[in-house]
Amino acid sequence: MSDLTDRDAARRAGLFVTYDTPDFFCELMNRKDIPPDSLSLVRERLLRFDLPELRQRASAAEAELYNLGITFTVYTDRDAIDRILPFDLIPHVLTAAEWDHVERGVRQRVTAINHFLWDIYHEKRILKDGIIPAELVLGNPNYRSEMEGLNVPGGVYVHINGTDIVRDGDGRFLVLEDNARTPSGVSYVIENRHMMLRVMPDLAAGLDLMPVDEYGMRLQQALAEVAPPGVIDPQVVLLSPGIYNSAYFEHVFLAREMGVPLVEGRDLVVEGGRVYMRTVAGLRPVHSIYRRLNDDFLDPQVFNRDSMLGVPGLVDAYRRGNVTIANAIGTGVADDKAVYAYMPRIIRYYLSEEPILSNVDTHICAEDEGLAYTLANLDKLVVKPVGESGGYGLIIGPHATQTELDDFRVKLLADPANYISQPVISLSVCPTLCEAGVEGRHVDLRPFAVTGRSTWVLPGGLSRVALRKGSLVVNSSQGGGSKDTWVLAS
Amino acid sequence: MNPIIVDAPPAGGTMPNLLSRYAECTIWLARYMERIENLARLIDVTETFVRSGSTVNGWESIIQINADEERFFGRHAVATEENVVGFYVTDRENPNSIASIAHAARENARALRPLISTEMWTQLNIFTNTVRGLGTTDIRSSNLSALCTRLKQECQTHHGITEGTFYRDQAWLFYIIGRNLERGDQITRLIDIKYHTLLPSVAGVGSEVDIGQWTAVLRSAAAYHAFRRVVSGEMTPGTVAGFLLKNDGFPRSLSTCLRQLHWAVGHLRTDYGLKHGYAAAERIEELRATLAEQTIKDIILRGLHEFLDWMQRELQHVQGEIAQAFWPPMEPPPAPPPAQSQSQA
Incomplete structure (x- = not known):
């Protein structure tokens, strides 16, 4: 009898019988407030699934992504291996109010x-x-003197x-990083939505989700x-490094959605300070280039001379407007x-507004106040060198031994300007289909x-x-996957 | 009557012009898919041939048809079924194997993904992944015929999806050009090699073996039933070669290939104002005239092999002229000005 009752209870609790994330903020299950009705509906619908059903749909989705070629390609000596970005079927849901806040913050x-x-x-x-140290900007390896004095159309640099x-333990949105070069991943946003509506139609039915399909058109x-002023019907192209680039699928996707040619460097030619593409009818002018190529590779006459991917003379044409x-x-x-x-x-300086989205609290050790705070709270903070990437040379206070902290203190005092410190953030989680069932995994969001x-x-x-338990790393190279992001319109 | 006339692209010069690289990739995609189909047909018919004991050098003939003697015998001592089939189906070191051609088709299709329909890409993706996964079991003789049927069907599926979903603009015309260049080339090779290996000894004329072999040639070009319908009377080398070269109703005949080539190149000029195609169009017209003016008897009398050989070279010239017209080699880029590069570590 009791056995039967247990099973009944398990079935009623469905997917979430083992779900328990009391320590973290979870949009779906542990918001620490009363969820809006639409969110409760998503939750109820999810509860009706059982694990085998969800797994079956997950594998159908994976097969489809592979067959559609929604893949990134990993090259070995012998072969090209197509990998899919693992896709989780439980959506990451934002309410209308939350999105309004994020959107305004991003725009600002x-x-x-x-x-x-x-x-x-x-x-x-x-x-x-003196708002920001000059050497930090002018001595930055990504500062390009070629850009000095150039008036870009509309004053837009970051199109x-x-x-x-990320969200912290209280659900507060915090900016972790800006990507102002060639941010990638938007194709997954749209393809994930298509996949979601095909594989989980019963979960989304009737919900008022904000659409994602107009991205290509908007872009x-x-x-x-x-485009340069005075051009009546500008020719836009997408410049890709080519089929061997791991993000090639995204380039194809965007070119298609925008309805513009996907070109490679060898398709473009500069003559008389103007850019043309090579077509079957001869050279045709190009006015706007959405490039998915880093600065270094754009023009072998100016940057990396060995680059075969770029277009000789492009920077000259650019500087001529x-x-x-x-x-x-x-x-x-x-x-x-x-x-x-x-x-x-920077936000306060130019806009005379308070930032809508906060940074993760960052203490700049180059400043006395920041240094003093950092030294006093070393055991509670993450301290990072500013010049390094990939997590080198940092210390996570709560995980460090006393000796490590003491050693680090010496390094920090020797060169304070090289360090910033931040509190350890308790990242929010989302229910995610894992090997043992549905569990909480850390998520981030890139609008x-x-x-x-x-x-x-x-x-x-x-x-x-981050598909690995406890992991904070969401990168696809390190076991990260993706989810469909739902913004509830009401 | 030209059955593909109804597919004439929307007229008018307002369409954006096709990137040269896309045109080139489109031709090669079409050629490679056609080549895989022909190779699968050839392996299939050879297998039937050899199984029925009606040939002594059956497997070698595939090597001859592709002019691969040097490459093959550099890798294998004897042309056994296992060696030849492995060489032509799964051997990635051989650029003329189905595995290599499928890989090349895939690379071209990847480059064309912005242009081709999702259905085209998905089918190609699944197909080429399947080919990549083929192993020794798949090419064992008990499975070989089934494999060839599958390969052939996948290529036909590709043609069908392309026909049904590929947007009719310049790219479509380049696709038609590629397909027909390859098909024309393949049919001449097939006749050439079979004509020689099958040329009957005096005693063999009209014998059962002889007929069986010509039947096999026709079958490898999917022409057997069509031939039966239109050619009454004796099946001779002349009637078979004549059918495959000159029959205007048969979709794989040389004359049909030339007609469609002519049609496609013509539309590039008339509908899109691409006058550069002039040289290729002229040459195709000449080829059509040369073929039409001669009976098959004339051709055989003057030397069938010489005719086929000439035709293959002419078709290569057509490809060359199209390349020159639509994706001319780039002029060498100007040398970079010295010492103004900003080095970035």
């Missing part, structure tokens, strides 16, 4: 970044006013921006808006880790903002999930 941040870039490549007021956002429109490059050259200085720490001040004459933010964004 992108606006400030564009002001900042214009300024540092022109008058450099922010440096003269496509990805803002990496095409924005790039046409920022005959072509628009999106994103502009030299935007990498704005998404630099050291500059990140100054972003709240994409498109800027032409104005800024538009794609509702939702790329939700990445």
Whole structure:
């Protein structure tokens, strides 16, 4: 008898019988407030699934992604292996109010970044006013002197921006990183939605989700808006490194959605300071280039001479104002880790507004106050060197021994300007299908903002999930997957 | 009557012009898919041939048809079934194997993904992944015929999906050009090699073996029933070669291939104003005239092999002229000005 009751209870609890994440914020199961009705509906619908059913649908989705070629390609000596980005069927859900907040925050941040870039490549007021140390900007490896004095159309440097956002233990949204160069992943946002509606139609039925399909159209429109002035019907192209690039699928996807040619460097030619593409009818002018190629590879005459991917003479044509490059050259200085720490001040400086989205609290050790705080709380903070990437040279206070802390204190005092410190964030989680059942896994969110004459933010964004238990790393190279992001319209 | 006339692309010069690279990739995609189908047909018919004991050098003939003697015998001492089938189906070191051609088709299709329909790509993706996964069991003689049927069907599925979903603009015309260049080339090779290996000894004329072999040639080109319907009387080398070269109703005949080539190149010029195609169009017209003016008897009398050999070279010229017209080699880029590069570590 009791056995039967247990099983009944298990069936009623369904997928979430083993789900328990009391320590973390969870959008779906543990919001620490009363969820809106639409969210409760998603939760109830999910409860009706059982594990075998969900697994069956998950494997159907994986097979379909593989067959559709929604893959990134890993090359070995012998072969090209197509991998899919693991896709989790339980959506990452945001309420209308939450999205309104994120969207306004992203728009504000992108606006400030564009002001900042214009300024540092022109008058450099922010440096003269001492808001941000000049050497941090001018000595930055991503600062491009070629951009000085160049008036980019509309003052837009960052046409496509990805803002990496996390939520802490209270559900507060925090910006982890800006991606102002060539942010990727937007194709998954749209393909994940298509896949979700095919594989989980019963979960989404009748819900008022904000659509994601207009991204390509918006992007095409924005790039046409920022074409060189005076061009009536601008030719937009997407410049890709080619089929051997791991993000090639995304380039194909975007070119198709925008309805523009996907070109490689060898398809373009510069003659008389103008850019043309090689067509069966001869050379045809090109006015706006959405490039998915890093600065270094764009033009062998200016940057990396060995680059076979770029277009000789492109930078010259750009400087003459005959072509628009999106994103502009030299935007990498704005998404630099050291500059990140100054972003709240950059927002206040240019917009005279308080940041809508907070940074993770960052203490700049180059400043006395920041250094003093860091030293006093070393055992509670993450301290990172600003110049390094990939987690090198940092210390996580709560995990360090006393000896490690003491050693680090010496290093920090020797060169305080090289360090920033941040609190350890308790990242939010999402229910995720794992080997043992549905468990909580850490997620982040990358909304994409498109800027032409104005800024538009794609509702939702790329939700990445760390599939390994306890892992905070959501990168696809390190066991990360993705989820469909649902923004509830009401 | 030209059955593909109804597919004439929307007229008008407002269409964006096709990237040269896309045109080139489209031709090669079409050629490679056609080549796989022909190779599968050839392996299939040879297997039937050898199984029925009606030939002594059956497997070698595939090597001859592809002019692969040097490459094959550099890798294998004897042309056994196992060696030849492995060489032509799964051997990635051989650029003329189905595995290699499928890989090349896939690379071209990847480059064309912005252009081709999702259905085309998905089918190609699944197909080429299947080919990549083929192993020794799949090419064992008991499974070989089934495999060839599957390969053939996948290629036909590709043609069907392409016909049904590929947008009719310049790219479609380049696709038609590629398919027919390859098909024309393959049919001449098939006749050439079979004509020689099958040329009857005096005693063999009209014997059962002889008929069986010509039946096999026709079958490998999917022409047997069509031939039976239109050619009454004796099955001779002349009637078979004549049918495969000159019959205007048969979709794989040389004359049909030339007609469709002519049609496609013509539309590039008339509908899109691509006048560069002039040289290729001229040459195709000449080829059609040369073929039409001669009876098969004339051709055989003057030397069938010489005719076929000439035709293959001419078709290569057509490909070359199309390349020159639509994706001319780039002029060498100007040398970079010295010492203004900004080095970035």
